[in-house]
Amino acid sequence: MSDSYDFGQQWAEMAEQMNEAMEQNMESQSAFMQSWAEAMESSMPAEDELAEGMEGYSQAYEVWMDAAEQLLERTEDAAAGEDVSFTELRDIWLQSANEAFKEVMDTSAFAAANGQLVQSMMEMQEELNELSEDTLEEMGLPTGSHIDEVGERLVELERRQHAVEQKLDRVLEHLEDGGE
Numbered sequence: 001m002s003d004s005y006d007f008g009q010q011w012a013e014m015a016e017q018m019n020e021a022m023e024q025n026m027e028s029q030s031a032f033m034q035s036w037a038e039a040m041e042s043s044m045p046a047e048d049e050l051a052e053g054m055e056g057y058s059q060a061y062e063v064w065m066d067a068a069e070q071l072l073e074r075t076e077d078a079a080a081g082e083d084v085s086f087t088e089l090r091d092i093w094l095q096s097a098n099e100a101f102k103e104v105m106d107t108s109a110f111a112a113a114n115g116q117l118v119q120s121m122m123e124m125q126e127e128l129n130e131l132s133e134d135t136l137e138e139m140g141l142p143t144g145s146h147i148d149e150v151g152e153r154l155v156e157l158e159r160r161q162h163a164v165e166q167k168l169d170r171v172l173e174h175l176e177d178g179g180e
Helices: 002-043 047-079 086-105 106-137 144-176
Strands: none
Touching: 002 086, 047 086, 047 106
16 A cells, blocks of 8 residues: 555656646746747748748647647556656657757748847847946946046057157167167
């Protein structure tokens, strides 16, 4: 009786862990697909890119459905008494996630949307930098531009100092040689 109870308890714990992992995986998938869909919307890809993107999404969906079928089969096997490890079930989801993401990420639509996203982020970063510069200047604090200018002046002063030192060394050498 104790062995069947232990097995039942282990199975329940494994099922709970699997459910939590699948829930996290599905949340990640959902967030990824939502982000991808938003990027697709904002980038307005060409018709052929959109078709390719939908094809990639369709292939990714097929991968998820295959994984769901595999999980169902292995869960039925476990219910029938076969030794099915949580690791095996987890690996089915991880492998299918990798394959599904690859299907979507290999499309030119994804590349275009990702490029648009990066461009938008760079534009936003530039706007933030300008806002920071303006705010610091209004507060009377040195800005990044001021610091860059001071750095450039310092480098120029060091270059000039080095040139003066070289000339001074040549003059001293000339005087030591007797002025010849």
